Amino acid sequence: MTDKGERGNEKSNSIAVRGMQFAYDGQSPLFYDFNLDVPPGSRCLLVGANGSGKTTLLKILAGKHMVGGRDVVRVLNRSAFHDTQLVCGGDLAYLGGSWSKTVGCAGEVPLQGDFSAEHMIFGVEGTDPVRRDKLIELLEIDLQWRMHKVSDGQRRRVQICMGLLHPFKVLLLDEVTVDLDVVARLDLLEFFKEECEERGATIVYATHIFDGLETWATHLAYIQNGDLKKAEKLTDVHELKICANLLSVVESWLRTETKHEKMKPTMPPAQNQRTSPFGMSSRHMAYYR
Numbered sequence: 001m002t003d004k005g006e007r008g009n010e011k012s013n014s015i016a017v018r019g020m021q022f023a024y025d026g027q028s029p030l031f032y033d034f035n036l037d038v039p040p041g042s043r044c045l046l047v048g049a050n051g052s053g054k055t056t057l058l059k060i061l062a063g064k065h066m067v068g069g070r071d072v073v074r075v076l077n078r079s080a081f082h083d084t085q086l087v088c089g090g091d092l093a094y095l096g097g098s099w100s101k102t103v104g105c106a107g108e109v110p111l112q113g114d115f116s117a118e119h120m121i122f123g124v125e126g127t128d129p130v131r132r133d134k135l136i137e138l139l140e141i142d143l144q145w146r147m148h149k150v151s152d153g154q155r156r157r158v159q160i161c162m163g164l165l166h167p168f169k170v171l172l173l174d175e176v177t178v179d180l181d182v183v184a185r186l187d188l189l190e191f192f193k194e195e196c197e198e199r200g201a202t203i204v205y206a207t208h209i210f211d212g213l214e215t216w217a218t219h220l221a222y223i224q225n226g227d228l229k230k231a232e233k234l235t236d237v238h239e240l241k242i243c244a245n246l247l248s249v250v251e252s253w254l255r256t257e258t259k260h261e262k263m264k265p266t267m268p269p270a271q272n273q274r275t276s277p278f279g280m281s282s283r284h285m286a287y288y289r
């Protein structure tokens with residue numbers, strides 16, 4: 001990850017975001033003039049409090065939201081949204097959320113059809129059988145598993161395996177190891193490390209679980225309410241020189257954040273009343289008091 005002074009080199013970055021603005025419908029901007037560079041071969045941890053924008057950022061990088069023009073969000077020097085070949089060709093992979101679909105008022109419903117793990121994994125076309133076997137072994141997947149009768153962690157293993165079958169160049173991970181047991185998680189992290197070191201792949205990993213990541217990650221990006229507060233090599237993070245424990249360092253950042261938020265002036269009572277559940281201003285409500 002580079003700061004603004006090093007941007008002459010931006011074409012070589014795996015991910016380059018320039019002056020990005022993004023808002024959900026009817027909301028104030030979550031990202032405003034947001035910039036980020038992630039160099040090839042790096043394993044970048046994306047940290048931040050709940051609701052700070054990690055998932056949204058990963059989805060934007062994965063080309064799931066159209067943001068700005070072609071030059072704003074670049075992955076492998078191509079437009080993340082406009083260049084559909086990035087995802088279809090397998091260079092850009094996104095692993096996040098659960099397998100689900102949105103069903104009317106029921107919201108997100110997990111996909112749990114009666115398919116075998118073998119059916120799912122071997123259904124992915126154009127994969128290298130050696131890589132496939134390696135992943136099946138690494139994730140200890142039983143090909144006979146029926147997807148509607150397995151545990152969350154087992155289902156997640158199949159999802160991860162399918163997502164990694166193509167040798168990605170950029171991988172975006174949104175807290176996918178949360179259901180995995182400790183052995184599966186550590187083996188997977190080791191696999192990711194090899195992918196970066198041997199093939200020059202780039203990984204951005206959003207997580208709240210920091211065990212074992214001090215020696216795994218090469219870079220760290222910290223966002224607060226859509227603002228990039230830190231983006232640097234892990235070895236340059238000043239706080240980690242004093243305290244080698246990433247969990248404590250991130251905890252102290254988030255606690256400071258909470259304190260600052262508490263220090264924000266609260267709205268005077270008259271203004272607070274303007275937001276009524278009936279969508280009327282406080283003046284209209286006065287007639288009903």
Ligand SMILES: Nc1ncnc2c1ncn2[C@@H]1O[C@H](COP(=O)(O)OP(=O)(O)OP(=O)(O)O)[C@@H](O)[C@H]1O
Nearest residue numbers: 024025027030048049050051052053054055056057
């Ligand atoms: N589909 C959506 N529509 C409207 N607002 C959304 C939507 N998804 C997320 N948000 C809002 O955007 C902000 C950022 O959410 P996001 O999911 O990116 O945060 P996060 O950092 O990934 O959080 P967490 O750590 O809880 O996963 C939050 O305030 C959230 O309420």
